[in-house]
Amino acid sequence: MAKNQFGWTEDGSLIISMKEEHSGSHEAKKIIIPEGTATIEENAFYDHFRPLQVNAFTIPDTVTTIKARAFRNCRNLTAIVIPEGVTSIGDEAFAECVQLRSVTIPQSLTSLGKDAFTGAPWLKKQIKFFRKFQMLGKNILLQYTGQDSKVTIPKNVKYIAGGAFAKQEQLISIEIPEHVQAVGNGAFFHCMNLKEIKIAGNVRTLGEELFSGCTSLQRVELPEDLQKLREGTFRDCTSLKEVIFPIGLTEIGEEAFQGCAVLTECKLPDTVRVIGESAFRNCKMLREFHFPKRLVSVNDRTFEGCRSLQRAELPEAVCSIGESAFSGCHSLEGVHIPKEVRFLGRRAFYECKSLKEVTIPENIPEIPEDAFEYCTSLETVDICAGVERIQQKAFKCCTSLHTVTIGDGMKQIDADAFRACTALEQVQIPETVEQFGENVFYSVPWFRRNPETFLILGRGILMAYRGKMTHVRIPENVRRIEGHVFNVSNRPKIMTLTDNIESMEIQYIPGLTLILQRKGHSIRFKMDDKHYQAGRDEERVFEFWQKKHIITRHQIFHEMKDPIYKFPIAILMYLTEPEDEFYNYYVRRNGMDLLQYMIQHSDIENLKEFTEKGFINAENIDELINIAIESSQHGGSLEVQLFLMDYKRNQIGYESIEDVIAGAFNL
Structure with a gap:
């Protein structure tokens, strides 16, 4: 791995870049993170096998985020000042800092990850208990230690730390009041009996995997001020039927609703621009989905396995459809692919068994591998001019497909592209296609029955x-x-x-x-x-x-x-490229061998051409006649022998009567 850029100050402190790893910094006692750094990345100073010997870090006030395990296992660290402006401290960020006794927490903090300071002596002194709540200071709820089935968050709490209620199986109902501003990652992770949750409208931050695995949760109304739903928020909430989204929501994180098997409809506000990978993957009962007008891409596996989804009216702003985006949507009958789409991922509509027709717009350069494979109800495909390539198995086993129209500009159709399209009777192939792969039309009636x-x-x-x-x-x-x-x-x-x-x-x-x-x-x-x-x-x-x-x-x-x-190629190129010195030189150097080749292979036409160019003369005519005689005795052409003898008689002449007799009787 590449080493960081770093330099030493006069007092022996190390100034280190945050772009990559901390390689080379093990010897430093103090590290100064440079001004302008906004994020301290995951594992930035974490080394499990060789912990840093650093006892002090200087964090600039430009930092806003400290990610997971950034300072974990810094065993000599005794104090840290987290400056104002930092809003998020990730999971285990300072875990196992066994000598950390002084921490300054900023007022700007809105998110504290799970086990952020586990193992630090400072944490033990800061923890206070308020009834059944373990608190860090006055405002941060670290952990709920009770066994109640219904819980209301205390009024003084502003932040709920990551994992605060994780795996509390007795929890049935929770109310997050308006004074709470943020809830950390996995705060209610795997609360398997949690059925009801009330979140006040001004909660702005909900952490990753917040309700992941809450298999009894049925309905959620998200807070009005929420702008981003993070990764895995409701993953595997297998009883979730209804979600009410706020008008200002702009982003749905990766796997946010993955595995919500009974979610039937989803009405996202038009303010949403981003839906992350696998966001609704395996929502098997999802029938209706409102695609926001501002949505710019459908990412990888977003709707994979949504077996009940019936239509996909993608807005015109969409320019990308990712890999397996709608794969396995067995009930999908229609899809509108906008003209602005410039990328279509492999297996994008794989096994969409109810899809009946599709138009591929001109801005998509390639129809990728397996894109529509096993779309067994697909009847017509219209590929607009401008699409240049159909990759392998793109329409394989589309057994109802009967008509394919391919516009001008198509250059390449790869192997098995239409293999086993057993109803395909009409295909329009433009003259621009330059290459077909193997078995492109295997078991296709149009190809098999073509009478040409x-x-x-x-x-x-x-x-x-x-x-x-x-x-x-x-x-x-x-x-x-x-x-x-x-x-x-x-x-x-x-x-x-x-x-x-x-x-x-x-x-x-x-x-x-x-x-x-x-x-x-x-x-x-x-x-x-x-x-x-x-x-x-x-x-x-x-x-x-x-x-x-x-x-x-x-x-x-x-x-x-x-x-x-080699010889026949030389003969042909010499006769057709007389000015090419390369072949001229070779032929002049190997002339006798080439003449012998033509005689032995009965190539009289080219032999005549070489004769006209002066290759046969008094010096070699007798040898050539003897070669022709021997060749005729082994199945060679008598015509060649007669031609050479006539040429000698008419153009060269015989020297004596014995010569004439020998030629006449092949002596």
Whole structure:
């Protein structure tokens, strides 16, 4: 971990940055936290295995928050002045400070966490008992020690510390009067029999997990001055049916109502701008939810598992829908995705089994993985122009989906995107699509029943071949060939490719004769098992054919070793790129070997081209004729032999009558 920035003062005090850890500060006796620091973070000076030797801290008056365990286990700390302006001290902030005997608490404090000073000698001296209430000073209620089922907070209490009533199973009813300003984290945590709570209107702060696990709580009216409902406030309140929210509320914290299984409706005020992750997760009976007009995002898992939620009319201000935001909302029949939405998380509407139609607006660049997977009632999908990618399994197993319209601008549709959409009969694919993943339309009727011999989609992408021809000529408008186009039942013996191909994923086809066409010329070679097992040159042929950049092609050609693949490429490129010195040099250097290759492979057309360019002359004609004669005896073309003999007779001439007889009778 990165060390803090720190420096020493003349008196030996350490000035330390609060941005990261306190590494390097173990030797200091006094630490000065610099002016401008607003928050002392969790565990800032806490080290369980190697406690700090610091006996004094200076906290500036710019600090407003001291988070959980910030000074825990500072065993040499004897005194601390918490300046005015600090409003919150977190759980266990000064716990186990076993020599802490002097603490100055500011009047500005509104929240004191659970066990904030546990183990400090100062705390023992400060605790006072008022009837059944353990008090810190006059205003802070630390803990309730009684066994009453109904409790009213004393009039002098302004703050209820974290955990003050935690796990008080006998507690049934509690009243928090108007003089209380703040209630700390987990103050009523797991009060399992708490059924009734009255909170006065001017309570401004309610801590995290305040009523978490209060499984008997049925109804809550939140105070009028409350602006933020913190993390886990009502988590797992499994009997909670009704919550009345104040008009000025602006934020709902993470997991605030998670697991409130019988909560049926939620009418948030339009002042709410933020709803945290998992805020209403697994509220299984939640049917109606009012989305506030100012809401800007639906965060991760916010409504995951809300099986009864029927509609999601998202306000126009929403610009983000997080991961699994509505996953498992089985009753969700309709959702309005606003035009301003720019991010859609994976599994956002996963298994929304009642959703019937959806429109993806133009500002969403990608439909993420599993976004609508298993939406089994989804019938129509309209993807607006501007959306560029559909990720894998986005609409997998949408078994009622019959119509998909994809607007211009779509570039990529990933593997299994529409797999097992068994009712899909109509799909509109724009010409802008450049790539399809594997099994995009697996078990899709529209794809399976398409009668085209060559099914070409998007920007010249060959998706399927329905023919049975032994010689397949790939159409010139094909730019990309997807994998598994050719299977066991339709594998060709000969395949012709043009130079328009930019990308292909053809798997090895045993015995395939490949013909490459370019600028009116062509070459062929056979991919047999022997050469396929020998190395990667057969793969380099396909790679070479896809790459169009001159230097890249030079590099791939240079890496080829096997003449079975290298020679035909050299022949074709020499004939079609006569000004390219790279191929010129190679051909001039290996001319005789290339001529022999053309003879042995009966490539008479290219042999004629090389003849016209002066590669055959009086010095090599006899050797070439002998090669042709030997080749014809092993199945080679007699036409090549006759061509060479005619060329010698007409262009070079015979030296003697014996030469003529030998040529005529193959002697």
